Amino acid sequence: MEHDIIKRLSQYKKILQKLQSLGLVRVFSDNLSDALGISSSLVRKDFATCNITGKRRGGYVVEELIERLNTLLGKDQEQQIIIVGCGKLGLALMNHKGFANDQIRVAAGFDVDPARINSDAPVPILPVDKLAAFIRNQGIQVALLTVPEDATLTMLEHLRQCGIHGILNFAAVPVKSTPDCHVQNVSLALEVEKLFYLIVSTAENANSEGIAS
Amino acid sequence: MEHDIIKRLSQYKKILQKLQSLGLVRVFSDNLSDALGISSSLVRKDFATCNITGKRRGGYVVEELIERLNTLLGKDQEQQIIIVGCGKLGLALMNHKGFANDQIRVAAGFDVDPARINSDAPVPILPVDKLAAFIRNQGIQVALLTVPEDATLTMLEHLRQCGIHGILNFAAVPVKSTPDCHVQNVSLALEVEKLFYLIVSTAENANSEGIAS
DNA sequence: TAGATTGTTAATCGATTAACAATC
DNA sequence: TAGATTGTTAATCGATTAACAATC
Structure with a gap:
């Protein structure tokens, strides 16, 4: 879904800002995939979709990446x-x-x-x-x-x-x-309903596993 | 995603309550699929997943369906x-x-x-x-x-x-x-960011289509 | 019986991941 | 050069849909 990529772009940006504040200058797709719990392929694919390129071996430049994401998300203006x-x-x-x-x-x-x-x-x-x-x-x-x-x-x-x-x-x-x-x-x-549903279904799974074992 | 089925169950329930208030007693998977903009296969599959059965030819009984959905969503109690x-x-x-x-x-x-x-x-x-x-x-x-x-x-x-x-x-x-x-x-x-992104990307598509034509 | 709708299986579609050649 | 990481293609996975036999 198109919404998912927007969500990830926003998440990338948040992580990158933290990494930048820690002094990191470059970042690899593996870093971002670890942080978001997704594959590094998806990170690279997302960037490719947005025409963001890195350097083979050298990764991506954090500052450029943040700026590019800001533009994509319309954050270059209020x-x-x-x-x-x-x-x-x-x-x-x-x-x-x-x-x-x-x-x-x-x-x-x-x-x-x-x-x-x-x-x-x-x-x-x-x-x-x-x-x-x-x-x-x-x-x-x-x-x-x-x-x-x-x-x-x-x-x-x-x-x-x-x-x-x-x-x-x-x-x-x-x-x-x-x-x-x-x-x-x-x-x-x-959203609240989802939580109750998840709680109930998790409990049921736990039970049935208990029975099975 | 598991979240999507919960969302649909909740949507089914809302539609069914409206149908019930209009006096409908039975409902077919086509009715619900039309209302939600999905396929009737998915409606039937969702119901099968939740162990809800209907009658071939006769569809589903609205009242039973609502009650079953309420139970599934934990709405039988506050x-x-x-x-x-x-x-x-x-x-x-x-x-x-x-x-x-x-x-x-x-x-x-x-x-x-x-x-x-x-x-x-x-x-x-x-x-x-x-x-x-x-x-x-x-x-x-x-x-x-x-x-x-x-x-x-x-x-x-x-x-x-x-x-x-x-x-x-x-x-x-x-x-x-x-x-x-x-x-x-x-x-x-x-959520607001998503809206801006969607607006911008829709505008771009409209433009490029305009250029192409 | 003929017709309509379910329940279910197979096909499709899109999103994600694995793999690897290109290359820095 | 050797090693590491991107960019991209092929494979996988899950969700949705199409199709149809079962049957009311």
């Missing part, structure tokens, strides 16, 4: 996002450290509730009817959608019409991407 | 979780509607900051030194980890020692699972 729906979750994400650490800047929040509007805050919270103009003027491409469940589909459609190309959807109902609007569904309940 | 780290994100998750809708109950929050402690709240917020006893007494298996980045690894280790078997990790640094403690890494910055 990535602006907006948050649509400023309830508890929306507000929490507005101050999320992980975004700031990764060059992602929350340009504004939007809400229908007048009581939540505050256009003077460090990250302004604006009324939804300002959405279209803001997206156009600021060239916003990505929005986080944290409105209540029943407002999700309407707002999603609105965002699409405003020309948004990427949406991180926190609603429980998964939404499919369209050619001009990618949607990533983050369902926290689903 | 699933209790705790939230470790009650900053903005932790507090937002404490009231997350998606959890309540899916039979997931937040049993308590934990924090090191005395100012945040409130053992009388509907969902009590307790000091971290009560963690071990609480987990033991309440039989908690799953924790959401929403502490600051630099406290993540320490707290993770502590949770493992307390006998937690599943952790949803919101820190940027991915953590690997161990045999007795499954970790799901939810990196919101990574």
